[in-house]
Amino acid sequence: MTRSAVFDLDGTLAHTAPDLVGAANDLMAREGLPALPVRIAETTAGFGAKALIRAAFDHANEPHDEARVDALFQPFLDRYALRIADESHLYDGALEVLEALLADGWRIGICTNKPEALAVALMTELKVLDRFGALLGADTLPVRKPDPQHLFETIARIGGDPASAVMIGDTDTDLKTARAAQVPCILTSFGYSHIPVARLKPDAIVDRFDQIPAALEMCLNAARGA
Numbered sequence: 001m002t003r004s005a006v007f008d009l010d011g012t013l014a015h016t017a018p019d020l021v022g023a024a025n026d027l028m029a030r031e032g033l034p035a036l037p038v039r040i041a042e043t044t045a046g047f048g049a050k051a052l053i054r055a056a057f058d059h060a061n062e063p064h065d066e067a068r069v070d071a072l073f074q075p076f077l078d079r080y081a082l083r084i085a086d087e088s089h090l091y092d093g094a095l096e097v098l099e100a101l102l103a104d105g106w107r108i109g110i111c112t113n114k115p116e117a118l119a120v121a122l123m124t125e126l127k128v129l130d131r132f133g134a135l136l137g138a139d140t141l142p143v144r145k146p147d148p149q150h151l152f153e154t155i156a157r158i159g160g161d162p163a164s165a166v167m168i169g170d171t172d173t174d175l176k177t178a179r180a181a182q183v184p185c186i187l188t189s190f191g192y193s194h195i196p197v198a199r200l201k202p203d204a205i206v207d208r209f210d211q212i213p214a215a216l217e218m219c220l221n222a223a224r225g226a
């Protein structure tokens with residue numbers, strides 16, 4: 001049976017917080033508000049651009065409503081697109097692990113709540129888009145994570161089967177998605193979770209990318225009762 005590894009993007013494959021916070025701070029400067037620290041971006045990046053905008057207002061103790069957040073959403077995306085990979089980079093060992101998985105017969109894909117065009121642009125700039133059989137973003141389907149259909153469709157597009165698939169992410173959104181799909185979940189300890197990942201109780205936790213192949217095999221063996 002074909003084995004599938006489906007990766008989240010921000011905080012899992014790539015460290016993207018510096019460019020996300022850079023775009024947010026460009027926007028906040030226009031609004032006359034102070035800069036947002038990267039550490040805050042790291043704990044909100046997994047929840048999307050609007051969460052990051054809200055965090056910037058909260059950091060500045062600036063009152064805001066959803067209408068103001070909505071009005072800044074597209075300007076934020078426009079600024080982020082201009083600096084999509086100025087400072088963002090793959091985590092250490094990511095490329096080597098992706099190539100090892102492909103050589104071992106794994107199908108790999110990306111399931112992210114980043115808008116698809118931005119995710120494609122980032123992976124293109126980082127020169128790894130061609131390693132993935134499919135990339136589904138927040139707007140690829142009518143639903144997104146934690147709706148399991150987002151994960152199911154990613155698995156389908158890479159030619160996999162949920163019965164032999166594993167989700168690799170960094171936040172409770174990824175875990176909830178995997179649990180809803182009844183697919184094992186690996187979480188990274190180096191990502192953007194605002195909750196210590198041990199408290200989330202995924203099927204496995206990895207501290208380095210080179211631990212992922214063994215964790216994938218362990219998760220599949222456990223799922224099969226081996």
